[in-house]
Ligand SMILES: Nc1ncnc2c1ncn2[C@@H]1O[C@H](COP(=O)(O)OP(=O)(O)OP(=O)(O)O)[C@@H](O)[C@H]1O
Ligand SMILES: O=c1ccn([C@@H]2O[C@H](COP(=O)(O)O)[C@@H](O)[C@H]2O)c(=O)[nH]1
């Protein structure tokens with residue numbers, strides 16, 4: 001597996017810094033594999049902002065927005081919500097965070113998601129964490145979660161798992177093929193899983209050093225401008 005390359009510290013041959021891009025880490029894994037749990041620890045230790053695409057969609061669903069009914073029906077069927085909706089929510093959350101280091105949890109879910117995020121934001125992940133967990137263990141965790149999620153029932157869990165195998169695993173395999181995948185054995189107790197996660201982040205920590213305050217603000221302004229230009233150029237998201 002190739003070592004992680006961080007987009008934020010690219011330098012020209014003469015050593016002068018060119019562009020500081022936001023640092024994005026995608027966090028993938030089957031339903032109930034422990035993505036949200038581990039992200040909370042990563043935030044605490046490594047100063048990232050964490051955005052779960054599923055959480056953003058559930059908030060949008062409950063906000064009374066025009067997409068609410070569509071999102072509810074997709075979530076209850078374990079289906080993948082159209083990219084323009086999810087990318088829009090992620091982009092908004094990233095802009096509003098004031099941070100420039102992001103953990104994007106549960107996204108991209110399929111190839112279309114992956115391509116849309118890249119086309120709209122111009123950002124590729126520094127690396128991708130993949131929580132690898134057996135189906136039976138994921139099922140057990142979902143059914144014991146008890147957080148009032150409408151999709152935490154055996155019927156929807158199985159649909160989500162099928163969609164994960166058919167649509168999300170190919171994305172995981174894509175990142176493996178380009179050397180960006182960091183695979184973690186997620187079947188172990190939470191603390192043990194986090195030990196492995198820590199090792200991954202510690203080994204790339206030098207490369208993902210936090211930007212200074214002024215630098216951070218400048219990065220975000222450039223980011224917003226770039227997104228707007230990408231939209232004008234590509235028109236990827238019909239909803240804008
Ligand atoms: N390593 C672990 N061992 C045992 N239980 C765990 C572990 N990690 C997480 N859990 C528990 O399993 C449940 C699912 O975890 P979590 O919500 O983090 O998964 P997720 O990957 O975000 O799921 P989803 O894709 O459905 O959002 C939670 O109740 C959590 O406390
Ligand atoms: O990028 C995404 C993320 C999620 N969904 C939908 O939400 C549910 C729940 O997602 P969790 O990651 O388990 O919170 C998922 O089954 C999808 O229906 C999505 O469409 N796109």
Ligand SMILES: [Mg+2]
Pocket residue numbers: 035036052054106
């Ligand atoms: Mg989650």
